[in-house]
Each structure stands twice: as structure tokens, then as C-alpha cells.
Amino acid sequence: MDTQEPQDQLTVTPALRENLHIAGNWARIVAILGWISAVVTVIIKFDKREFASALLTAGMAFVFNMFLYQFSKRISNALQSGDQWQLAEAFSNLKIYYMIIGWIVILLLALIVVCFIGIILFFVFLRQPL
Amino acid sequence: MEEQPVQDPQPTLAIDDIVRSHLKQIARWTQFLAIAIMIVLSLALFGVLCLAMLGTVSSVVSSKYYDRLRNINSGSTLLMICTILLFSMVGTYFLYRFSSQIRRALYGEDQKALEHSFSTLKIHWVIGVALAVILMVFNVIKNFLI
Numbered sequence: 001m002d003t004q005e006p007q008d009q010l011t012v013t014p015a016l017r018e019n020l021h022i023a024g025n026w027a028r029i030v031a032i033l034g035w036i037s038a039v040v041t042v043i044i045k046f047d048k049r050e051f052a053s054a055l056l057t058a059g060m061a062f063v064f065n066m067f068l069y070q071f072s073k074r075i076s077n078a079l080q081s082g083d084q085w086q087l088a089e090a091f092s093n094l095k096i097y098y099m100i101i102g103w104i105v106i107l108l109l110a111l112i113v114v115c116f117i118g119i120i121l122f123f124v125f126l127r128q129p130l
Numbered sequence: 131m132e133e134q135p136v137q138d139p140q141p142t143l144a145i146d147d148i149v150r151s152h153l154k155q156i157a158r159w160t161q162f163l164a165i166a167i168m169i170v171l172s173l174a175l176f177g178v179l180c181l182a183m184l185g186t187v188s189s190v191v192s193s194k195y196y197d198r199l200r201n202i203n204s205g206s207t208l209l210m211i212c213t214i215l216l217f218s219m220v221g222t223y224f225l226y227r228f229s230s231q232i233r234r235a236l237y238g239e240d241q242k243a244l245e246h247s248f249s250t251l252k253i254h255w256v257i258g259v260a261l262a263v264i265l266m267v268f269n270v271i272k273n274f275l276i
Contacts, residue, residue, distance in 0.1 A: 009239040010145035016241075017143075019248035026255040033259055037266050044273045078143060087143050091152035098159040105166050 012087075020075055027094075028072035034065035060104070067097040145244070150236060157232040164226035171222065175215045182208050214261065221257035224250050 012020070038061030045054035074090035077083065145153070228250040235244035 010150075010235065010241060010244055012143035012145065013241065013245065015245045016248065019245055019252070023248040023252045023255070026252050026259070029259055030255050030262075033262050037262055040266055040270060044269065047273070082143055084143060084146065088146070088148045088152065091149055091156065095152045095155045095159070098156055098163060102159045102163055105163060109166060109170075 017079055021079055024072045024075040024079075024090075027068050027075075031065040031069035031072065034061055034068070038062065038065075064097055064100045067093045067100070071097065153232055153236060157229045157236070160225050160232075161229040164222050164229060167222045168219065168226070171215055171219050175212065175219075178208060178211050178215065214264070217257060217261055221254055221261065224254035224257065228254060 038058050041061075042054045042058045045051070045057065071090050071093040074086045074093060078086035078090055228247050231243045231247035231250060234240050235247060
């Protein structure tokens with residue numbers, strides 16, 4: 001009796017290979033532009049003597065653009081060498097990039113909600129007679 | 131005569147379980163990001179429209195609080211902010227499309243959707259690059275040239 005092994009139906013076809021190559025190149029541009037933008041922001045913030053904010057911006061921009069740059073580099077290597085491990089690592093880097101941005105967005109949304117509640121409570125207590 | 135094996139000019143890569151797992155996580159995070167960013171952008175656009183309406187009202191009734199916002203409530207500035215917000219919304223829409231195409235590819239074994247997904251991600255990044263360049267130029271002009 002023949003036993004068929006479960007096969008992955010999705011493969012890296014020439015069309016996907018082409019799109020991954022172009023996406024990888026654009027990821028590199030986005031990462032480099034992110035670093036340039038961070039440097040410009042740091043210069044502006046240093047000019048205004050906002051040192052803590054400048055360091056935070058620079059650190060964050062450097063870290064998450066590094067993952068995007070790694071995605072670009074590894075996807076390019078994987079497509080050239082056919083290394084399956086590099087392909088997996090490339091997507092792992094893209095996942096971490098979006099995870100970091102996701103957590104930053106969650107923190108910012110939480111901060112907005114807390115500020116909003118704070119403003120409402122401030123006006124509620126302001127209206128109450130002492 | 132011994133035949134030489136024909137070499138594949140492009141090495142073969144597969145969407146194995148590890149890649150599949152990473153792609154699922156990417157789809158989940160990009161979907162969340164697209165929805166969250168779209169909500170924030172919609173609220174910002176609503177705020178800008180409210181500010182524009184406030185400008186019309188305040189031309190009749192002056193307020194000392196509104197006077198502080200008067201410098202950003204000129205027609206050209208509001209138009210520029212609205213354009214940037216709308217462009218950002220288009221970029222976010224492509225991020226959402228990327229996420230839904232990845233999901234369709236993984237859950238429905240749709241090869242075409244997987245191929246199109248990275249083309250969609252490219253469009254999202256192109257819009258992102260254009261916006262980042264525009265914002266950076268404005269930032270430099272605002273802080274150093276004016």
C-alpha cells in the first residue's frame with residue numbers, strides 16, 4: 001500500500017522569487033531611510049537640547065530598522081544560495097520587525113487611553129464643589 | 131557517453147513549517163497594525179476636519195484658546211495634513227491587503243495569493259518611503275530653514 005507523504009503545496013516559484021527580491025530591495029531602502037530619518041531627528045532634538053528623547057528615538061529606530069535590514073540581506077542570500085535556513089531567518093526578522101512596531105503601537109494606544117481617562121477625571125473632579 | 135545532470139539555475143526553496151509559522155505571525159501582526167493605524171489615522175483626519183470647522187466658527191466668535199491653533203489652521207497647512215493622512219491610509223490599506231493575502235495563501239494553499247502578497251508589501255513600502263521623505267524634508271525645513 002502506498003503511503004503518501006504530506007507535501008507543502010506552497011513553493012517559491014519564479015514569480016514569488018521575483019516579488020521577494022523586489023520586496024527585499026525595498027526593505028533595504030526603508031531600513032536605510034529609517035536610519036537617516038533617525039539621525040535627522042536626533043540632530044533636531046539635540047539642537048533643542050532634548051537629549052533623553054533623542055537617545056530614545058535613535059535607539060528604537062536603530063533596533064527595529066536593523067531587523068528590516070537583516071530581512072533584506074537574508075532574503076537576498078536565500079534567493080541566491082537556495083539556503084532554506086536563511087529564508088526562515090529572513091521571515092523571522094520580518095516577524096520581529098512587525099512585532100516591535102506592534103508593541104510600540106499597543107503602548108502608544110494604551111498611553112492615549114490613559115491620558116484620555118485622566119483628562120475626563122480631571123474635568124469631573126474640577127466640576128465638583130470643594 | 132555519460133550524461134551530465136542538468137543543474138537548476140535557480141536553487142529550490144520551500145515554504146516549510148518554520149517559514150509557514152513565521153508568515154502566520156507576520157500576517158497576525160500586520161493585520162493588527164493595519165487596523166490600529168487605520169483607526170488612529172481616521173481619528174486624526176476627524177480631528178483635522180473638526181479643526182477646520184472650528185476655524186470657520188472662530189472667524190465669527192474669537193477664543194483665546196483657539197488663537198494658539200490659528201497658525202496651523204491655515205487652508206494650505208490643513209490641506210497638506212489631510213493629503214498626508216489620506217496617503218498614509220492608502221499605505222495602511224496595502225498592509226492590510228498583504229496580511230489578508232498571506233492568510234488566504236496559508237489557509238487556502240493559494241500560490242497566487244502568496245505571490246501577490248509580497249508585491250502588495252512592496253507597494254506599502256514604496257508609499258512609506260515617499261511619505262518618510264516628504265515628512266523628513268518638512269521637518270528639516272521647519273527646524274532649520276524657517
